[in-house]
Amino acid sequence: MLAPEGEEALFEVGDRVRLTKEMRNDGTFPFAKTGEILVPEGSEGYVKKMGYFLQTIRVYEIDFIELGWVFGCREQELELVEKAF
Template sequence: MTNISRDSDVVEINDPPFFDYGEKVRARRTVRNDGTFRGKDIGEILVNKGDEGYVVSIGTFLQQFYIYGVEFLGSGNRVGMKRKELESGELSDNKGERHD
């Protein structure tokens, strides 16, 4: 039998979403097309590390994770991303923590 590797054992959707609609966020890593982004080649960069955008939708994946639809300003791409791939766009310490 094959071991299934998960991103985390935590079921994120037991809590409210970390980011809100309209919140400014920044990509923590470069994201390439895995074949699910129409009109772009597989492997083509969709988002560069540090790109900023706004949360325009919030969905779930595998009844475990929130997926944030982020509209990135520079490219105009709308990309689904997990919390670990994003940080608040209002950061001063660059650690992914909020300053409410």
């Protein structure tokens, strides 16, 4: 899918990224209580792929290797740690 006009993706597959705010369960993750912290702020992971929600919201699939989970994150929730080669 193409990005909305004039908007470049900030991250690419393979980039190492850091979560800028904690991720809490909004009720859609079945293995934790609603409101429970799923991924703490500062956790690092790698971009596995990128897609869109409702064709306008860019979402990155992040593999938080140390936690053993993969979650979707929006651009404003992430910062670049290391660019993929």
